[in-house]
Amino acid sequence: MNFFNLFSNILVTKGASRIIISDLQRERSELYPLELYDIIEELKKKSIEDVVNSYEENSQEFVSEYLEILTENEFGFITQNDWDKNFPPLSLKYFDTSAISNIFVEINDLSILYILKASIENLNIKHLVIYSKRIFSVDDFLTIESIFKKTSLQGLEVFSPFHDAVDKNFIQGLSEKALRIYNLVFFDCKMSPFKVRDEFTFVVNFTKEKIKITSCGQVDLKYFNTNLPKVLEAINHNSCLHKKIAIDINGNIKNCPAMPQSFGNIKDTTLEEALNQKYFKKYWNLTKDNIEVCKDCEFRYICIDCRAYTEQTHTNKEGLDVSKPLKCGYDPYTVEWEEWSTNPLKQKAINFYGMQDLIKNEN
Numbered sequence: 001m002n003f004f005n006l007f008s009n010i011l012v013t014k015g016a017s018r019i020i021i022s023d024l025q026r027e028r029s030e031l032y033p034l035e036l037y038d039i040i041e042e043l044k045k046k047s048i049e050d051v052v053n054s055y056e057e058n059s060q061e062f063v064s065e066y067l068e069i070l071t072e073n074e075f076g077f078i079t080q081n082d083w084d085k086n087f088p089p090l091s092l093k094y095f096d097t098s099a100i101s102n103i104f105v106e107i108n109d110l111s112i113l114y115i116l117k118a119s120i121e122n123l124n125i126k127h128l129v130i131y132s133k134r135i136f137s138v139d140d141f142l143t144i145e146s147i148f149k150k151t152s153l154q155g156l157e158v159f160s161p162f163h164d165a166v167d168k169n170f171i172q173g174l175s176e177k178a179l180r181i182y183n184l185v186f187f188d189c190k191m192s193p194f195k196v197r198d199e200f201t202f203v204v205n206f207t208k209e210k211i212k213i214t215s216c217g218q219v220d221l222k223y224f225n226t227n228l229p230k231v232l233e234a235i236n237h238n239s240c241l242h243k244k245i246a247i248d249i250n251g252n253i254k255n256c257p258a259m260p261q262s263f264g265n266i267k268d269t270t271l272e273e274a275l276n277q278k279y280f281k282k283y284w285n286l287t288k289d290n291i292e293v294c295k296d297c298e299f300r301y302i303c304i305d306c307r308a309y310t311e312q313t314h315t316n317k318e319g320l321d322v323s324k325p326l327k328c329g330y331d332p333y334t335v336e337w338e339e340w341s342t343n344p345l346k347q348k349a350i351n352f353y354g355m356q357d358l359i360k361n362e363n
Contacts, residue, residue: 001047004067006076008090011231012040015298016332021075022302024090024228029302030073036066043067048078094232099275101243102127106213106257108134108249112266113147116247119271120151127155131213131257135163138174145178156180159211162189175200187211213248213257214355217306219328219340224302234288234301241283241307245271255283258308283307286320293324297332312349326350 006012009025019037022029042051048067052060070076100123105112107130120128130144136158144156158181166186174181178201185205192206209215225231233242246254252262253274263274274280286307288300292314297303310323326349329340340346341355 001049001081003047003079003081004043004070004076005079006040006044006089007074008088009228010075011090011301012037013298013301015300016296017335018298018332020298020302021073022226022231023075024226024231027226027228029224029226031298032069039063039066040070092232092235094229094236096233096243097124098126098243099123100125100245100271102129102245103271104129104131104244104246104257106131106247106249108132110140110143110147112247112251113144115266116271117147117151120148120153123271123275124152126152127157128153129157129159131159131211133161136160137165138170141174141181142177145180148180153180155182157183157185159185159187162186162206166193168194171200171204175202178202185211214309214353216256216258217304217309217325217327219303219306219325219330223304224299225304226302231301234303234305236285236287238283238286238307239288239301239303239305241286241305243284245275255280256308282318282320286322290316291322291324293332297330299330299332309353309355310349311346312352326353 007025009023011022011024013020013022014034014037018034019032020029021032039051042054046054052063055063071078103116103120103125105116105128107113119125128148141158144158148156156178171184181202183203183205185207187207188210189206189208196204196206230239233239237243241255244255246257247266248254248257251266253264253266253269253271254262261279263269263277263280286305288294288297288303288305291300291305294300294303294305306325306327307321309326310321311326312321313323314321316322326346327340329338329343330336331338341350
């Protein structure tokens with residue numbers, strides 16, 4: 001007897017109308033018809049011969065074709081005899097020893113970073129995302145680096161406006177000295193000043209978009225991420241807010257700068273004090289499996305979840321907003337994408353968030 005074995009790094013996610021097979025080692029995901037899910041489930045329990053023979057004779061060929069697809073794409077392998085006990089599935093548990101894994105800070109000047117330094121070290125925060133509406137010079141970037149020179153911080157991501165001084169020499173000079181910067185995004189850039197190649201120590205992006213805090217929460221295929229830690233986090237926790245803390249432009253400490261609830265101000269409240277407040281972690285364990293519509297979506301473990309902007313249609317018994325993200329135009333029941341901002345069913349929520357002018361400008 002022959003048996004099909006899924007590789008342990010393969011995750012199969014069932015949606016309402018399709019499935020997605022994710023290779024967590026190669027970091028790629030592929031869509032397949034829903035009927036393949038039942039075949040895979042049967043192959044976990046029975047021999048290949050028994051599964052094929054369980055179908056009508058005129059349907060057996062398509063079962064064999066699916067099996068060929070699974071093996072050719074290296075989603076699994078065939079063995080003789082029942083060896084499944086020797087190939088245990090991947091553990092879906094998620095571990096992160098940090099009290100906070102990342103912090104988002106919206107700043108006007110760099111002084112707030114000096115205030116945050118002690119808490120970032122104390123909470124063992126590894127990643128810092130900075131958003132600024134003011135331009136940064138090379139010296140500004142290097143000052144940010146120096147502030148966290150002897151701390152737990154490992155990665156810096158910065159979003160700032162493009163300006164004329166940003167050219168290849170600007171980036172090259174920064175690349176030679178920066179140790180923690182892993183991603184730079186220059187927004188409101190009408191034209192890229194040069195072609196970016198893999199010659200710097202960090203990723204550089206130039207975008208025409210005028211990025212704002214209200215720009216967050218966009219659901220798009222280009223933002224999906226088949227990354228093992230992120231997928232495991234999404235299975236077990238909220239894929240956006242888990243172990244995240246944010247400081248808005250006024251110094252208010254929040255789960256996300258776009259969310260209304262504040263847990264104090266950095267001027268008189270430490271990150272540790274905010275973190276210990278009763279409701280700070282309320283959304284941390286809300287997974288996509290408990291979000292309306294998302295729970296039926298095949299993309300739910302590779303997609304980010306936005307609680308700042310939702311359709312405002314559902315609340316669970318704990319009082320948490322479990323509505324579908326507002327800026328998602330995908331329908332897992334029809335497998336069709338549409339422009340979310342023109343959906344008439346979303347207009348009430350769009351008006352609630354005051355996004356009418358923002359949407360007009362984007363369109």
